[in-house]
Amino acid sequence: MTSKKTIDQYLGQFSRAKLMTGSTPLEPLNRLSELLDIDLWIKRDDLTGLGMGGNKTRQLEFYFGEAVEQNADTVLITGAVQSNFVRSAAAAAALLGMKSVLQLEERVSGMGEAYYRSGNVLLAKLLGAEHMSFPEGENEAGADNALHERADQLRAEGRSPYIIHLGLGHPPLGALGYVAGAGELAGQLDDFDVAVVPSGSGSTHGGFLTGLRLAGVSADVFGICVRRDQDQQSQRMRVVLDKLAGLLGLEQGLPDEDIITWDGALAPGYGRIGDFTRDALTMMARTEGVFLDPVYTAKTFAGLLGLLKEGRIKPGQKVVMVHTGGVPALFGYQEELDVA
Missing domain, CATH: 3.40.50.1100 (Rossmann fold)
Structure with missing residues (x-):
């Protein structure tokens, strides 16, 4: 889904308050790349600036x-x-x-x-x-x-x-932020194979996927489920993407095959930390010095590891993980983390 209009032209029809301090860094994770046998990059949207940052x-x-x-x-x-x-x-x-x-x-x-x-x-x-x-x-x-x-x-x-609003019956204005974010990423790196993002409300996942396609980037986008199982989340994403396409005035929405969700890191549920999530969180911290949050980004990285294990991400591929922030929540999970 490429377009003659630029992302800025699509977004120019909406009112926007300036809250971002600028573009966020895209950084290579060299030690994890060597360990996992992929070319791994991280989009640092934990560094958006305002109020301790985040997506x-x-x-x-x-x-x-x-x-x-x-x-x-x-x-x-x-x-x-x-x-x-x-x-x-x-x-x-x-x-x-x-x-x-x-x-x-x-x-x-x-x-x-x-x-x-x-x-x-x-x-x-x-x-x-x-x-x-x-x-x-x-x-x-x-x-x-x-x-x-x-x-x-x-x-x-x-x-x-x-x-x-929370409900799906309202326009997904928030998703526009990640249409812009995907355009920003495409300007930093446009030749990657796979992107991995958290998928909860659907605004980040849906906006990011739509923005990449508008920018002409065809990489697979895996939405890692943080709240619902993959069937429920795929249904939700269909609604979000269709509403977003209507909001932007696109002639057609994205095809179903572009909606990829994975729930292997969801257990034991939203806001709960399973062993898989805990291990992913500590691996990132101890290998790259980057902190993840227990609700979204640790499950996202756990999802990336799971997709590697399943062979859906392949050795040597260039992979971008979106770090959506949320680090302050770590301090609310002291008892659950109990890191040795």
Whole structure:
């Protein structure tokens, strides 16, 4: 799916708040490349700058662009307790002089005290965010409705709220950030064979895949499942990609064969650390000095290792892994990591 229009021309039709400090580095992982017998590179989107960085900064540029255009003074958003998205949204709101309301879902049961007090929770409190709780972790419509109720209260108080929705029924504005991110990567390296990204809400995976195809890059993109199994995630990605194509005004969406998901690192579930994930996290740290987070990027690297083992990534291939950030969450997982 190449196009006569450039990515910048496609994105120019949308309002955008400048939150990125610039392009993020693309770095070779030389020691792991030798160890794994591939040519491995890492796109350092943990270094996007704002509020300790991460992939959500790219996505929030488009949400906050619309919020500013609508003269909003308050932004409301939902995420898990250790959500990088809500922490980044609170940082963006602070930068732009807005109030932030963060609704935290109970997606992960049985966690210790650090999970509720440290990491992203601590940072969001330092940023002055208002916190709400939502008792369910798999009810996107219910969580969105709860934000609308709070937004109605804020309007009654004379404020102008803007909601960043969870549900698939809303335009995937955040995915535009990774259309831009893929274009940025293609300008740094356009001859790689495989890309590996986390696949959760679908915004990063969908935007990245669409952006690569618009840039003329045909590499396989593996979405590593961090929340749902691969069948459920593939269905979700079909919806995200179709909505994104409509948002961009593309004549056609991507074919089903471009949607590749893998769930071999998902167990024991969203936000939980299995042995495979723990081993991948410590391997990256001790081999390359790069920290991964337990929810997204450690599972992404574990997925890369699993794909190598299965032969779906082949020896000698040039592979790009997108590091989507989330490192502050490590401090909320001290008890679960218990690294020796």
